[in-house]
Amino acid sequence: MRKPLRLLAALFAAVLFALPGWSQNTRISGQVSTNTSGENLSGVSVRVKGTNLGTDTDSAGRFQLSVPSLPVTLVISSVGYETEEVRVASATSPVTIFLSTSNVIGQEVVVSASRTPQRILEAPVTIERVSTATIRNAPVSNYYDVVTNLKGVDAVVSSLTFRTPTTRGFSGSGNLRFNQIMDGMDNQAPGLNFSVGSVIGLTELDVESMELLPGATSALYGPGGMNGTLLINSKNPFRYTGLSYQVKTGVMHLDNKERDASPYYNFSLRWAQKVSEKFAYKFSGEYIRANDWLARDYRNYKRLGTTGEIVPGTRETDPNYDGVNVYGDETTIDLRSRVLNSIATAVPFLAGYISTMPESIPVSRTGYTENEVIDPKTINFKLSGSLNYKLGKDIEAVLAGYWGTGNTVYTGSQRYSLKDLKVGQYKLELNAKNWYVRGYTTQENAGESHNLTITTQLFNEAWKPSTTWYQQYAFAYLNAKQAGRPDLEAHNTARSVADQGRPVAGSAEFNRIFDSVRKVPIPQGGLFRDKSDLWMAEGQYNFSNIIRFADVMIGGNWKQYVLNSEGTLFADTKGSPIKINEIGAYIQVGKEIIPNVLRLTAAGRYDKNENFKGRFTPRLTAVVKPAQDHNIRLSFQTAYRFPSTQQQWIDLNVGTGRLLGANIALYEKYNLVDNPGYAPTPGRERVPYREAKPESVTSFEVGYKALFAKKLLVDVYAFRSAYNDFITRRDVEQFPNGQPGPVGTGAGFSLVANSPEEVITRGAGISVEYVLPRNFIASGSFTTDDISDVPDGFRAFFNAPNKRTVFGLSNTGFGPGNRFGANVSWRWQEGFFYENDFTQGDLPGFHTVDAAVNYKLPRIKSMFKLGASNLLNQYYRTAVGNPSIGGLYYLSFAYGVL
């Protein structure tokens, strides 16, 4: 370890001496360290007071700066340390600065609230920030999970490596109302519509900060951010250089309950080098491997099209049992009308007996549980890197790539095994002080991903076609009945007869058939091919240097989706993908009306999708500062979203009905324009084709953030959002003759529909952070969300607990040399009725505790951490039909992170 370090030091020295000549007259250099342990501090801001000159310290804590003349006063600041001012009169020897640690709160600088840096205290909208230090100290096992413990956040966990955060309602695996932006790129998978952040995003060591903007954010971040935006930024290789790595091993399933106790591995590595003042590069990788959490809700789900309810019943007591996390049993027929009646015709001596049987005898095929059909191993491998080149004093060119692959499980309309999913994001960016232009693409490849329901249904067909299976079942059922056996026993006897020779999960025959089915594209198999792309170009200009009376900023973007599923997911065909074009532009004007008291900002954004009418979304914000460290924020925001690519173009038979996009071409394909379907409830009304409209939200928010005695940070907010043209789905049944028949007998479609009524959501929250003596910080938050005015027959997928709380206690330094740190957080959320396309039902409330203790080794910039997410191994679920999450206990060693 020593040798490379020295090598590194040598390298930096070389860089220092090779400084380019465009610098200004006098060069001063120095080093910043802590006053306690003497560790060097990287990424510390060094500014020349009264000018806009400044730099940051490198990984060795060093900085150098050219100034026009001496003396100057340097302002050295870093989050977590007291700001120091140092007067420099001579450049002959390096300046040495010691910073003392302080638990400063409310001083962080955020960028995303107004697309321009500002103190978090003065942000015009509610915002949360997660810094590198927070991640380092966090009790959870993964940086992405840190977001979960922020106030007002709900995260849906579909798999160990598949976590989808959201705020203010509408959570779900494929959340469409919450943007995730990674290094300026929207990381929603263009075809699958979920944000790939937790699967593909940044590696843990490369995360510089995360900023969370709850609430409507379209005005700045474009369509989609109706409920919030999460921005994740990586570390610039100019600022964060050197080697860092982290080895994290852990154990899961400690109680051997559903799976045997198994190891968790997470290895990551980052290397960045500033080759010269003009050029720097970085690369990083992360590998996660574990046995995944298991979705094991075996309750009986009574389906009606794509909706349904959890009802009593087991495989043994309900012949039509359809377990939530049991697949293949979605295949169901009415034994009476489809089999027994034909037996009655063919075998007249049974006709009389059959005629005394119930009108309808629904029977489902025998399914397999999720752990029987899914590879328990979840693997996640991420690789990213960038080349950064400074074209001039101010302009930095960045060529970056982010690539990830893995096995994980996703809950959409059904459970999907994402196997060998590959997503790459590549960008080319020019960053200047006042402007940027950026072009990027998201390349998605679903790999061998398959739909578990369809795959298992077709597995059953491949093993024994339903025609045979039901025939055998029916005769065995009749025989058992005629022998005087009670109905249920006759059903169970019939099932065992029809299931004779059914391959045992995991057997060679099972694997052979299963593999053959899952590798064939839908509808003949369960595979969905998806190689959809997103292409995006955007730019922004800040006129602050030109226009003085106000801060003016403009920006715009062009976006193209290329949907390519070869007809397995979308209505495209092989060789001719569906393209969707979108353009947008925005302007923001900000002005401090009364200096240090009132600042107003107005922003507006216009977007046009080729399939929909254009939309203008304004935003008005005001920040009133009645006193120092007291800020009242008011905002009126609008946001909207176009129907997602799936909501526009999906054409997928999910076994229990067909999910259909909103495009009229799809309605025409299924003759739903001329022969519309009928709603099952209420009232069986006819549902004619209506052009889908973008959904919009108008949101008012008021907030108050204040810092008392530099020790107590309080943030309070309340909002009211009104959703119009709310995009939801509704089930209809189409009948051949155009007249409604009995419920359940027509062809089922799940259509995209705009709610005719306004849907209102309301919420409020409070968070408190208090700096205690001896480096303790106590924090707590309480948030509430509620929805009203949801019309009958519409499912809003609101999916938010009415109440949730997070309490935390952390210590940033205790013990010898303040080298120990610790963190414990307790999260609770109330139960609620969870709705999605896959399942709906009551989701019980839950508590969970995360805790960690760390020990720092400043000399080698390393840290040990012993931690547990879900310390008490109390299983909880974040969505009905999703896995039960238990405790993950880990020990990590990270090098180069201090």
Add this chain to the structure above:
Amino acid sequence: MKINFHTFLKQFMLSAAIVGAMTACNKDVPDATPIEQQAPTTNVTIGDLVNTDASFSLLRTAINRVPGLLALLSDKESVYTVFAPDDAAFQRSGINAAVINALPVEQIAAIMQYHIVGGQKVTSTMITTNFPNVQLPTQLVLAPPSIPLPPGLRMPVFPSRRGNNGWINNIPLTAVDIQAANGVIHKVAAIIAPPQQVLWVRISTDPELDYLEAAIKRADQATPSPGLEAALKNPAASLTVFAPNDAAFQQVLTGQITLALMGMGVPAAQAQAQAQALASTPDVFTNPALAGVLTPTVVQGLVVYHLLGARTFSVNLPTTATAIPTLLNLGIQNHPGVTVQATFGPTGVTAATVKGAANQTASVVQINPTTAPGGTSDQHYVNGVLHVINQVLLPQ
């Protein structure tokens, strides 16, 4: 410093423990809940009823002779509909304890099994009509008679209902819907004798039905496979045969042949004598002289006009003259069929008629429901019911 560190650690552990205590109650995924099976309103099984009801003493004797049968009817989990003959019914059928004890076990078992329908609780409300009746498979799995039976062929019984009166085959029900934990009991007025042979055995052996047999054979020359003979031998079929006796055939054949001969110029008296001679034997159907008149197709049409596609006991016949389709309607869909009518007396059907479309008068069913060979109505076979009638039914 060391003490300090321990203090902090303790504080952390303490707070973790406090929080831990609060959270030790997450609800994990609930197990699927079984559907509660409806508890029977009574705990008394059919077996218990048979064992305790004094009027079932002979039934009890009979059931006890069959190994395992009482246990079966006492199984709370099972479901049966039992048509239970009480002592009066046994006596009405001429069976007393001595007879029961003398019968071979197989035979008593077959009789008992024929009174039990499995897997369904068939209450009186589920039987709604007299015609057609309902076919319910019993516990009697027939031993193969002359030809192999389809697998699992359980000899059915045929309940029917008219107003408040119910029958099983042609046996009246005397009490219905006696609820038990594992099913329902209906009392019957007499033993329901299980059939043992197919219709063809009766037709081919009854000396009064020789012409019918010959006619069927002639008809089968038109469509040898599947022929009518095969149908009448098929144990899975369910037919009604209105069987004209030989006299009826002789009469109609003589008349028809006479007319035919007169049409060819033969004087009336001579024609009648010749016709009588020709019609005096069942060979008339294969007489080459008449091959052009009694063609297989003509005879087939005539024979199928005497067959109904479902089992019709006399009690199933309507009380007002009603046209019903015959198997002829399979070929001539809008044929009016035959007109049937039954007259009920206090103990059942006292008279029944069936009239062909071209007959001047209705044929009379020869009411005599006793067992073969003497019986001529409600003759029950594995694959149907046979009623002897005194005229040939003429479709046109």
